[in-house]
Amino acid sequence: MRVADNINAALHSVLAGDERAYLIGEDLLDPYGGAFKVARGLSTRFPDRVLSTPISESAMTGVAAGLALAGDTAIVEYMFADFLTLGFDPLVNFAAKSVTMYGTRLPMRLIVRCPSGGGRGYGPTHSQTLTKHLIGVPGLAVFEMSPFRDAAEVFAEMLALAQPCVFVEDKILYTRRMHAVPHPFTASVRDGVAYVGTGEPPDLVLVAPGGTAGRAVAALHRLLIEDEIAGLLVVPSRLYPVSLDLPPVPHVVVAEDGTAGGTWGAEVAQHVHARHFADLAAPVTLVHAAGAVIPAAPHLEREVLVTAGTIYDAMVRTVRG
CATH class of the missing domain: 3.40.50.970 (Thiamin diphosphate (ThDP)-binding fold, Pyr/PP domains)
Known part of the structure; x- marks a missing residue:
């Protein structure tokens, strides 16, 4: 479907x-x-x-x-x-x-x-x-x-x-089709939150709303294949108030559409820092669209919006410091 x-x-x-x-x-x-x-x-x-x-x-x-x-x-x-x-x-x-x-x-x-x-x-x-x-x-x-x-x-x-x-x-x-993820990922839902991963303990958690889920999965798949870094995607249905159950990991990235400043991603970062600070090796990384008007031309639009490549690059920078 x-x-x-x-x-x-x-x-x-x-x-x-x-x-x-x-x-x-x-x-x-x-x-x-x-x-x-x-x-x-x-x-x-x-x-x-x-x-x-x-x-x-x-x-x-x-x-x-x-x-x-x-x-x-x-x-x-x-x-x-x-x-x-x-x-x-x-x-x-x-x-x-x-x-x-x-x-x-x-x-x-x-x-x-x-x-x-x-x-x-x-x-x-x-x-x-x-x-x-x-x-x-x-x-x-x-x-x-x-x-x-x-x-x-x-x-x-x-x-x-x-x-x-x-x-x-x-x-x-x-x-897009429901529940579609590439091998070796599987998707499950618990308490209204979707988790997409390989089943192995993750090195990184990527938190993203449903709209960016396809790009997030593509970025995680590339991270696994090219960099051998296992990631877990967390997709909550309810964005606010923030309530997330994350495993202990050293790196957390939040990717969302929309520009930076007073965002849902910032709320997630505050939530993670307050509850998982001892596990983190670095601050939570936020990924946003560029602070610009969105062009109609496809090649210019891609320069402004969050893409799978944008998310991948942010995850690599986060893990490698």
């Missing part, structure tokens, strides 16, 4: 299991089925609960937050995560605060799905990863799509929290 099909199946499951669940967004109705076809078939099966909206992320997020406030379940699909800035006010100043500001905890089953990242030549305003701007918002949980964990499990976890959640979905992953 491809990742997009896995999310589509999860959405079918949510709407089938909850008669008060709605999917809201632009151009969702069949035969179009959304910008990346993740919503295909849903409007045909649930015509009264898949709502195609005008082009206004602020409006669709506000409507969804109102539905959640009234006790319904609302899932919003943005065309691109870049437009999260337009929905920021109803998400942060209304939805996230509504969980606790009425004197007693109020369930708010709201999920905002954000197709994120570059690699498709969409240019500066359709290729960003804005996850860092969501870290630390009270009442708001941040998750990321992973090719190693069934999306139905992640949706169930988000809805069980009964608070607004943002679900970051890397656009490149949509066409």
Whole structure:
């Protein structure tokens, strides 16, 4: 199953299991089925609960937050995560605060799905990863799509929290296959966190969100073949708050899309330093995109974004000092 099909199946499951669940967004109705076809078939099966909206992320997020406030379940699909800035006010100043500001905890089953990242030549305003701007918002949980964990499990976890959640979905992953890793790696999931490794004690741990997982695995495979260094990839579904169970290793690298400064990766580094400082031979290494506008030309885009080569180079520098 491809990742997009896995999310589509999860959405079918949510709407089938909850008669008060709605999917809201632009151009969702069949035969179009959304910008990346993740919503295909849903409007045909649930015509009264898949709502195609005008082009206004602020409006669709506000409507969804109102539905959640009234006790319904609302899932919003943005065309691109870049437009999260337009929905920021109803998400942060209304939805996230509504969980606790009425004197007693109020369930708010709201999920905002954000197709994120570059690699498709969409240019500066359709290729960003804005996850860092969501870290630390009270009442708001941040998750990321992973090719190693069934999306139905992640949706169930988000809805069980009964608070607004943002679900970051890397656009490149949509066409990739679930659970695919090269030999000799295997993937397993424990407590919502995926672990990809050879089964041998690792020399290095690479922590990465689901969107970078494919590039991270490619970098680890190269590290093993060319440098004979065994690494373990750790991919949490829930990004914030940070909670990781890492083995004792001398080197930890965190790779994420998006630019440096106030990032999820910095939160992970703080978490690792506080809990595993005695095991480390060096500080945690952070890998980010370049601090530049993302070009549309593919060869220039690759110079800005995090690639498998970027991650590999950072791991080699970390191990060799």
